[in-house]
Amino acid sequence: MTQPSSLDELIEALRCLPGVGPKSAQRMAYYLLQRDPRGAERLSAALDHALKTLRRCNRCNTFTEDEVCDRCRSPRRDSSLLCVVEMPVDLNTMEQTHAFNGLYYVLMGHLSPLDGVGPKELGFDRLLARATDGIVREVVLATNFTNEGEATAHYISEMLHPRGLKISRIARGLPVGGELEYSDAATVAQALMERRDY
Amino acid sequence: MTQPSSLDELIEALRCLPGVGPKSAQRMAYYLLQRDPRGAERLSAALDHALKTLRRCNRCNTFTEDEVCDRCRSPRRDSSLLCVVEMPVDLNTMEQTHAFNGLYYVLMGHLSPLDGVGPKELGFDRLLARATDGIVREVVLATNFTNEGEATAHYISEMLHPRGLKISRIARGLPVGGELEYSDAATVAQALMERRDY
Numbered sequence: 001m002t003q004p005s006s007l008d009e010l011i012e013a014l015r016c017l018p019g020v021g022p023k024s025a026q027r028m029a030y031y032l033l034q035r036d037p038r039g040a041e042r043l044s045a046a047l048d049h050a051l052k053t054l055r056r057c058n059r060c061n062t063f064t065e066d067e068v069c070d071r072c073r074s075p076r077r078d079s080s081l082l083c084v085v086e087m088p089v090d091l092n093t094m095e096q097t098h099a100f101n102g103l104y105y106v107l108m109g110h111l112s113p114l115d116g117v118g119p120k121e122l123g124f125d126r127l128l129a130r131a132t133d134g135i136v137r138e139v140v141l142a143t144n145f146t147n148e149g150e151a152t153a154h155y156i157s158e159m160l161h162p163r164g165l166k167i168s169r170i171a172r173g174l175p176v177g178g179e180l181e182y183s184d185a186a187t188v189a190q191a192l193m194e195r196r197d198y
Numbered sequence: 199m200t201q202p203s204s205l206d207e208l209i210e211a212l213r214c215l216p217g218v219g220p221k222s223a224q225r226m227a228y229y230l231l232q233r234d235p236r237g238a239e240r241l242s243a244a245l246d247h248a249l250k251t252l253r254r255c256n257r258c259n260t261f262t263e264d265e266v267c268d269r270c271r272s273p274r275r276d277s278s279l280l281c282v283v284e285m286p287v288d289l290n291t292m293e294q295t296h297a298f299n300g301l302y303y304v305l306m307g308h309l310s311p312l313d314g315v316g317p318k319e320l321g322f323d324r325l326l327a328r329a330t331d332g333i334v335r336e337v338v339l340a341t342n343f344t345n346e347g348e349a350t351a352h353y354i355s356e357m358l359h360p361r362g363l364k365i366s367r368i369a370r371g372l373p374v375g376g377e378l379e380y381s382d383a384a385t386v387a388q389a390l391m392e393r394r395d396y
Contacts, residue, residue, distance in 0.1 A: 003290075004263040006244070006251045013244035016237025017215075018229045019222070030286055031216045032245070033252060033261060034306055039214025040245045046204070046211035047242035050227070051235055053204045063231060065202040088228055092201075108232055 007033075059130060061123070062088050062106040071103065078102045080137040084127070084156060086110050086144060094142060102140070105130055110148040111155055122152075124159060131160055138166040145172055205231075257328060259321070260286050260304040269301065276300045278335040280328070282354060284308050284342060292340060300338070303328055308346040309353055320350075322357060329358055336364040343370055 007029060014025040032040040056062065057069040064070075071077065081102025085091050091104050107122050131139055139160055143149035157167045173191035174183055183191075205227060212223040230238040254260070255267040262268075269275065279300025283289050289302050305320050329337050337358055341347035355365045371389035372381055381389075 004252060004261060004267075006248045006263060007261055010244040010248040013237070013241040016230070016234050016241055017226050019225075024217070026287060026290075027217075028215050029248070030261075032214070033248060036214050037249055039211070040249055043211040043214055044242045044245035044249075046208040047230070047238045047245075050204045050208040050231060051238055051242075054202060054231060063202060063205055063228075065204060069202075089224060092224075 060091075060104045060106055061108060061126065062091060062104070076101075079135050081140065082131055082136045082138070083140040083142050084153075085142045086149060086152070090142065090144070100140075102138075107143070107152065110143060110146075110152040112148050119155065119159075124156070127156065128159060128163075131165060132163050136165065138168060141167065141169045258302045258304055259306060259324065260289060260302070274299075277333050279338065280334045280336070281338040281340050282325070282351075283340045284347060284350070288340065288342075298338075300336075305341070305350065308341060308344075308350040310346050317353060317357075322354070325354065326357060326361075329363060330361050334363065336366060339365065339367045 010032075011022070011025045011029045014020055014028050015022065017025075020028070032043075053065045054063045055065070055067075057064045057066075057072055059068050059072040062069060078101050081100075082105055083094060083100060083102055084105045084107065085094060086107050086109060088106055088108075091106055094100050094104070105127055107127070109117055109122055111117060111119065111122065130136070139156070141153040141156060143153045143156075153169055157169075160167055171194055172187070173194060174180070174187060180188060208231075209220070209223045209227045212218055212226050213220065215223075218226070230241075251263045252261045253263070253265075255262045255264075255270055257266050257270040260267060276299050279298070280303055281292060281298060281300055282303045282305065283292060284305050284307060286304055286306075289304055292298050292302070303325055305325070307315055307320055309315060309317065309320065328334070337354070339351040339354060341351045341354075351367055355367075358365055369392060370385070371392060372378070372385060378386060
């Protein structure tokens, strides 16, 4: 009386996706089989292809199909500036600003001792080697302003300061279009402390 | 400066999943590549396998790996009762009640003229053939109580009534544990109209 096993297995396999529980997995499976078998075929092939071709860039640690990614190889980038971000999505967000023309280092996470993610797991030795290549002059810390992101930024700055590098942190403050009335007190306090001459 | 193409393709392919937009697709892709490549492998294989092995049951129209599904072949089911549901998930919900021991017919949708889904697209001729096999005596309409579900139930009852079959509709009313105070007026009105002798 049960469902066919290949359907069960598909539902179970879909649960590996972040944020997908048993109900959504079931809905997704039926949807794919009934409405979009071509999409399912494409997804299967894309997963397969991505797993086979993608690796980490030797310089910035992000996903690439080559040993060194396009961005790290580009002569139009200012290689004296190195921006440290947590995830590839953060790198994309930075790029969308068109306000940064340096290079990146993607940590692929943040320090999280409770989850067993320490400096070693995040490969800080590789970041250290990357930042002390003799070309990098300034390291811009662009980890998130969460507890973990802040701790990670702090740790990295402690690690790199003795190397004679300039270390900076992206600014906290009110968002563009932000109104004092609707901002939380901590953000306003930070904006006040980090005020600039005008 | 762009992302590797196999990563782009994976993100694009993940968007075929229902409820997954560009942001979630990106998050899912990074998650799979970074944290769960094994899950990704398994998902790719499960999709592939499901597409290859799953077909529609000749009798109830649900997904199965055989010509006729286990349930339709079972001698322990009352084959004089045929319950019509919209989707396989609805069938599962019915089964979880353990209150129905008949057989099913899964429409794989509901009438939705605006989306071009009419009686022909839903294969009502197959349902008609199934319901008039000479064994079925009662057809229980268990489509949803949405406009589309109601219209579908109405259409099916019109189609089957002249065939001398008993047609019934699952009841509307207050949910188990439901309180009048917190029920919407339409549900209470329906519960009143469909009141039973006590």
